[in-house]
Amino acid sequence: MQRHEPLGGAEFAPETTYLNSASSGLLPRRSAAAVRAALDESASHGTMGRDYFAAAHASRAAFARLVDVPAERVALGSSVAVRSALIAASLPAGAEVLAPEGDFSSLVNPLGTHPGIKLRTVPLEALADEVRPGTALVAFSAVQSLDGRIADLAAVREAARTHGARTFVDATQAAGWLPLRALDFDYLVAGAFKWLLCPRGTTFMAFGGERGDRTDGPGWPAALHAGWVAGEDLAASNYGLITPATTARRFDEPHAYLSYVGAEQSLSLIEELGVPAIHAHDTALAAYYRERLTDRGLSPRPAPGSAIVSTPGLTDAEDRLAAAGVKISVRGGLLRAAFHLYNSTDDVDRLLSLLD
Structure with missing residues (x-):
C-alpha cells in the first residue's frame, strides 16, 4: 500500500497517537491561536469580543460552501x-418519524420523546425500503457513530420523495471527510467539534430541499426559539417581540463567541485541503487498518468506505493503548478507531503493533 503522511503540515503536532476523531477532533494550531487571542481580548473588551458576529458570519459562509x-x-x-x-x-x-435502530441519541431522543410523534426504528440497511405513505420524516445519521456504517443517502432521499416524507440528516460523523450536498435533503445538522475540527459548542444546520431561499417559502418551520440574534434588524431586536430574519439566521442560537472564533479558522483549513482529498486520505488509512485486522483473524464491523473502523473482541486493549499514548474509544463493546487528516500510516502500524 502507498504510505500516507498527515495532511495539514505544521497545523498539528499531537503528543498522542490520536485516533479518536469520532469523539472529538484535534484543534488546529491556527484555531488555538485565534481563540487565545480572543480570550486575551475579552479581558478588556468583554466576552462578546470586539465584533461578536464577524467570526460567526465567516463560519456560516464556510460551512455553506463545504456542503454546497x-x-x-x-x-x-x-x-x-x-x-x-x-x-x-x-x-x-x-x-x-422513521429512524435507524441505535442511531445517536442527540438526533433521535428529542424526536422520540416529543408528545404526539410516533418514532419507528428499523435496521439502517432497511431504511429506504421502510419509508411508507404515512411517514412524515426520515431522520438518520449519514454515518453511524457506533460502527461507521454509511447510510445509502441517495436511496433514502428518493424513497422519501416518493412518499412525500421530509429528510433530516445528522452529518456530525460525516461533515469534514465525506462529500455531502445539503440541498439534497430537507434538513442537515452537524456538530462541528469532530471531523470539522471546531471547538465544542459549534453546530450548523442547513435547510435544503425545494423550499426556496427565504423563510416565506414552503416548508420552513416556525422559529420557536428565536431570540435577539435571530432578528432581521439586530439593532431593534433586543426588547419585546422581534421580526425574525428572512433567512435561516432566524433559527440562530446566541452563539458561543470563542467557539466560533476557532471554528472560522478550522473551517478555513478544511477548505484549503478540500473534502475530496481528506476523504481519500481518511478512507485509505481505514482500509489499510481493516485489511491488517483481517490478516490477524479479527473481524471489524462491515462499514465499506468509512473512515471509522469498529472491532469486537479488543475492548480489553483500551487501557493498554491509553497507557501507550494512543487516544481511541470503546463504544458498545467495539474498539472504535477513527482516521482523519492528521493521521498517517505510521499511526495505523503503531496501533496494530500494540494490539499484537
Missing part, C-alpha cells in the same frame, strides 16, 4: 439535540 448550500440557508447553534427538538416541534400531531 447558500449561506442564507445555514443557521448557527450549539447542539444537535436543540435542532432535533426544533424539527420535532414542527411536525403535526400523530406524525410518524
Whole structure:
C-alpha cells in the first residue's frame, strides 16, 4: 500500500497517537491561536469580543460552501439535540418519524420523546425500503457513530420523495471527510467539534430541499426559539417581540463567541485541503487498518468506505493503548478507531503493533 503522511503540515503536532476523531477532533494550531487571542481580548473588551458576529458570519459562509448550500440557508447553534427538538416541534400531531435502530441519541431522543410523534426504528440497511405513505420524516445519521456504517443517502432521499416524507440528516460523523450536498435533503445538522475540527459548542444546520431561499417559502418551520440574534434588524431586536430574519439566521442560537472564533479558522483549513482529498486520505488509512485486522483473524464491523473502523473482541486493549499514548474509544463493546487528516500510516502500524 502507498504510505500516507498527515495532511495539514505544521497545523498539528499531537503528543498522542490520536485516533479518536469520532469523539472529538484535534484543534488546529491556527484555531488555538485565534481563540487565545480572543480570550486575551475579552479581558478588556468583554466576552462578546470586539465584533461578536464577524467570526460567526465567516463560519456560516464556510460551512455553506463545504456542503454546497447558500449561506442564507445555514443557521448557527450549539447542539444537535436543540435542532432535533426544533424539527420535532414542527411536525403535526400523530406524525410518524422513521429512524435507524441505535442511531445517536442527540438526533433521535428529542424526536422520540416529543408528545404526539410516533418514532419507528428499523435496521439502517432497511431504511429506504421502510419509508411508507404515512411517514412524515426520515431522520438518520449519514454515518453511524457506533460502527461507521454509511447510510445509502441517495436511496433514502428518493424513497422519501416518493412518499412525500421530509429528510433530516445528522452529518456530525460525516461533515469534514465525506462529500455531502445539503440541498439534497430537507434538513442537515452537524456538530462541528469532530471531523470539522471546531471547538465544542459549534453546530450548523442547513435547510435544503425545494423550499426556496427565504423563510416565506414552503416548508420552513416556525422559529420557536428565536431570540435577539435571530432578528432581521439586530439593532431593534433586543426588547419585546422581534421580526425574525428572512433567512435561516432566524433559527440562530446566541452563539458561543470563542467557539466560533476557532471554528472560522478550522473551517478555513478544511477548505484549503478540500473534502475530496481528506476523504481519500481518511478512507485509505481505514482500509489499510481493516485489511491488517483481517490478516490477524479479527473481524471489524462491515462499514465499506468509512473512515471509522469498529472491532469486537479488543475492548480489553483500551487501557493498554491509553497507557501507550494512543487516544481511541470503546463504544458498545467495539474498539472504535477513527482516521482523519492528521493521521498517517505510521499511526495505523503503531496501533496494530500494540494490539499484537
